[in-house]
Amino acid sequence: MIENFSEKLKKYAELIVKVGVNVQKGQPVVLYISVTQQELAHLIVEEAYEAGASEVMIEWKDTFSEREFLKHASEERLENVPEYIVKKGNYIAEKKAARISVMSADPGAYAGIDQKRIAKNQAAMGKALRQVRKATQNNDLSWTVVSAADQAWAEKVFPEKKGQAAIDALWEEIFKTTRIDKADPVKAWHEHDQKLHEKSDWLNEQQFSALHYVSPVTDITIGLPENHVWEGAGSFTPEGTEFMANMPTEEV
Incomplete structure (x- = not known):
């Protein structure tokens, strides 16, 4: 087991709430x-x-139940989303609720399911939740995507480990990359955010015409438009509230 796991998990929750959204x-x-x-x-x-x-509000996710639904639901149900789901999505958008998405599912959770059935349901859900998706994409509300360690995913990341050993290994990496190993993770993230904003400000001042990438197998030049804009890690709502759409994040 990870030393002081409960303490680290509490720090992680605090980080997600105070910095993430x-x-x-x-x-x-x-x-x-x-x-x-x-x-x-x-x-x-x-x-x-x-x-x-x-x-x-908690939207519990259960890949077993979702697999069974995708396997057995009628075509009509796959293509028609109940009105209560639409109304809930609209409520979230209208109230500008902070959206926290914790990703932990097995990447292959839906292997073996008819891809056409999955596509039909995804299209229907996309249409039903159009308002909340638009609000999220436009940063009308604060949102963040973070990770947690589940066994199936952990064993894919660490194939040499099984069960709790794999889960612990993945949690260690999540805590490391989200700066939970620092004395004050919230402060560490604010400092990281400031650093990335400084980098993006410098790039905006330079206004390079192109970026040239070279490696032993790569030589590519990517042109940049005039008056292009670089952004740092944090995003902002129309009210000026800063949030981190992804944690970890290291890029501009």
């Missing part, structure tokens, strides 16, 4: 997370309310 007083929060990550989910809920959230 930067929950504001009176703001609703919606959390998308696997049923296998209950401990982290409860910590995030606790941190969100302490930050002033008006309500925290």
Whole structure:
């Protein structure tokens, strides 16, 4: 087991709430997370309310149930999303709820499922949740995508390990890349964000005409348009609230 795991997980939840989506007083929060990550989910809920959230909605994810649905649901149901799902998506968009997505599922969770059935349902869900997707893409609300360690994914990342050993190894990497190993992860992220903003400001001042990439097997030049804009790690809502759409993030 990871030393001080519960303490690190609590720091992770705090980071997600305070830096990832930067929950504001009176703001609703919606959390998308696997049923296998209950401990982290409860910590995030606790941190969100302490930050002033008006309500925290949990959208539990269960790949087993989703596989069974995709295998057995009628064609009509695959292509028609119930109205309550549409209304909930619209509510999230209208209230500008902070959206936290915790990714942990097996990348091959839907292997063997008819791809046409998956595509039909994805298209229907995309249409039904158009309003909340648009709000997210436009940064009308704060949102973040983070990771958690589940066994199936962990064993793919660390094929030489099995079970808890693989899970622990993946958690260690997640904690490392999200700076949970620092004394004050929230402060460390603010410093990291500032550094990336400084880099993007410098690139904007230079206004290079092109980027030239060279390696033993690569020699490519990518032209850049006039008045192009580089951005740092953090994004902003129209109200000026900064959030991190992805953690970890290292690029501009």
